[in-house]
Amino acid sequence: MKLPLFPKNETYINIILTIFSIFLLISIIIRIPTDRANLSVSVFYNDDSRVLFYTGNEDISGDVQLVIPMEGVKEDSKEFLEKVNGRYVGNLEFYGDQGFVKKFYDETHYDKIVKVHYVKPEELSKYDDYTLFKRLWRSVFERSINVIVLPRADITYKAYDEFAKFFQISQEIPAPDSTNWNSHIYGILLGIFVSLQMPIAILGFLLYSKYWLYISVMSIIGTIAVFFSSKNKFTQMVNFFLLGVLTNFSLYSSPYLNDLDLYRGVKISLVALxxxxxxxxxxxxxKEKKISKTYIALFSVVGGLAIVYMLLRSGNYGYVTEFEEKIRIMLENIFIIRPRLKELLFLPMFLLSDVTENKYWKNILLFFGSIGVVSIFNSFCHMKAPMFTVVYREVVTVLVAMAIYAIVLIIKDLILVWTGKK
Incomplete structure (x- = not known):
């Protein structure tokens, strides 16, 4: 008897999802206080003598409390450690030398490295006080930034005043997150979760000694396993949600939370499925030989372009159009934390593929829908975000996507009634 690669029993899958859902829900609840504590933030202005943007040429005076390595620092880690002399080191997103900071951490395991967000003076022209406030708000609520550095200007004062209404701003630099959960237990559970739905994935445990690689490989295989292990679209979405939560907990440790290590293979995980x-x-x-080569070529080109666009706009440096940014802000104003646009676009397609009779349209919708469900998983690979933020965002996103799906179905039925086809 030939064994299928994936299980064919929906009840079996539902039992797995129920057990893991209960366990992970308890884990998320237990984690909330820790994530909330990590939202502590301090704010400095860029002329504050306590903050030093370090290029390697500056003297570190006694007033300096925070040393922020900028791009191009050429210095030995041990030499830099002596210069820092117990001060905080800033891991500056976007503009800092994060490669140097990560190398410094790897070689010294220095435990006073904090995440920093900096607004450059020349950037202020792109903002008003509200949009600047939203930028600061996102940096903390979505990425758990420890320190914000601002230029002095009327707009930053107003943005700061609004920001202070939502966050308890610390007068001292917050200590970096020193969380040390038993993440390897969740790593083992991740392997079990995937292997229960695709038994051949158990071979992934052979990579366990190189833990980061094991997690990346197992979770990427997992995106394929959870997609094909069930035919029920809602079950599949829950499955991707749980896969993402397990992956997040598997890496839930200080280096990942402090942006000193990353989930590796993000782009592969986005395109594999x-x-x-x-x-x-x-x-x-x-195999069916009932369709022209033109259709196959067109499908391949459109699919390829979709994947390329998705890769271009993935990550913190992803390309985002001005129109999309406006949509993001609008959604954020409505839902507090904006739903993911990819999912709002592609998840309804995923659901519609289940009720579309035309096989060719069904295939197209299923392909684009797979991008949507992978995005659910991908949301949890952003380790800096508090878990409750990611969970809230994904729940809202899925609910809105389901509402869009329902509206499309209603419109479709109305058209069929109007045309006398129903």
Missing amino acids: PIVVAAKIILEII
């Missing part, structure tokens, strides 16, 4: 789905669709089409 869509590529597999596309390949499966194309092979089925070729």
Whole structure:
């Protein structure tokens, strides 16, 4: 008897999801106080003598409390450690030399490295006081920034005043997150979760000695396993949600929370499933021999462009159009934490693929829908964000996507009634 690669029993999958859902819900609740504590933030102005933007040429005076390595620092880690002499070191996102800071941490395990967000003076022209406030708000609520550095200007004073209404601003630099959960237990559970839905994935445990690689490989395989292990679209979305939570908890430790280490393989995780789905669709089409090569070529080109665009806009440095940024701000104003646009676009397609009779449209919707469900998983790979922030965002996103799906179905039925086809 030939054993299938994935289980064919929905009850079996539902039992797995129920058990893991209960366990992970308890874990999330237990984690909330820790995540809330990590929202502590201090704010400095860029002319404050306690803050030093360090290029390697400056003397570190006695007033300096925070040393922020900028791009291009050429210095030995031990030499820098002596210069720092117990001060905080800033890991500056976007503009700092994060490579140097990570190397410094790897070689010294210095435990006073904090996450820093800096607004450059030349950036102020792009903001008003409200949009600048939203930028500061996101830096803390979505990325758990410890220190914000601002230029002095009327707009920053107003943004700061609004910001202070939402966060308890510390007069001292907050200590970096020193969380040390038993993340490896969750790593083992991740492997079990994936292997229960795709038994061959158990071979991934062979990589366990190189833990980061094991987590990346197991979770990427997991995106394929949880997609094909169930036919029920709502079950699949829950499955991706749990896979993301497990991956997050598997890496929940100080280096990841302080941006000194990253989930590796983000871009691979984004494209692996869509590529597999596309390949499966194309092979089925070729096997049927009922469709032109033009359709296959068109599907391949459109799918390829979709994947390229998704890669371009992934990550902190991803490309975002001005129109999309306006939509993001609007959604953020409505929901506090904005839903993910990719999911609002692609999850309804994923759901619609289940009720579409035309096989070719069904395939197209399923392909783009796979991008949406992978995005659910990907949300949890942003380790700096508090878990309750990510959970809230994903719950809201899925609910809004389901509402869009329902509206599309209603419109479809109304059209069918109007045209006399129903």
